[in-house]
Amino acid sequence: xxxxxxxxxxxxxxxxxxxxxxxxxxxxVTTASSGTEGLxxxxxxNYHLIFLDLKMPGMSGIExxxxxxxxxxxxxxxxxxxxxxxxxxxxxxxxxxxxNFELMQKPIGMEAINELTHALLG
Numbered sequence: 003x004x005x006x007x008x009x010x011x012x013x014x015x016x017x018x019x020x021x022x023x024x025x026x027x028x029x030x031v032t033t034a035s036s037g038t039e040g041l042x043x044x045x046x047x048n049y050h051l052i053f054l055d056l057k058m059p060g061m062s063g064i065e066x067x068x069x070x071x072x073x074x075x076x077x078x079x080x081x082x083x084x085x086x087x088x089x090x091x092x093x094x095x096x097x098x099x100x101x102n103f104e105l106m107q108k109p110i111g112m113e114a115i116n117e118l119t120h121a122l123l124g
Contacts, residue, residue: 005123006047009033010040010066011055011082016108020053023112029119037061041069049077050123054103056083056093064092071101078122084108 007029009020017033024031032047034040038061040054052070056063063081070079081093081103096103106118 004028004030005050006030006032007051007053007119007123008040008044008049009053010035010037010058010063011053012036012058013055016055016082019110019112020115023115024119027116027119029123037063037066037069040066044070045073051119052077052079054079054081056081057085057088062092064096067096067101067103068099075102079103080106080118082106082108082110 005028007020007024009017009031011017011033012035014035017035021031021033032043034043037058044052054063054066063083067079067081070077079102083105084107093105
């Protein structure tokens with residue numbers, strides 16, 4: 003069974019890194035360039051894993067994650083960001099709301115993407 007991954011990030015280079023890192027694997031990668039676009043795709047399909055940027059124009063990663071959790075409380079979500087300190091209050095708020103997620107620091111290399119995805123999804 004093919005495992006479906008959603009990557010939501012406003013930076014084309016980051017989205018492309020995920021696509022390239024996982025292109026010759028059993029994983030199907032869908033990308034979105036904003037929280038709004040990502041939610042639209044999320045609501046139309048089932049995903050096994052989501053990588054989510056924190057700092058995006060329009061809807062932030064925090065707002066996007068809140069909306070994702072309204073529909074699915076269990077899908078693993080990895081927030082990837084270079085701005086964890088800037089968003090510390092919002093991330094702490096998610097924890098207080100019992101909204102689960104993992105946090106990863108950018109930049110993340112293609113080897114790390116591949117290893118993490120395989121570790122999580124087999």
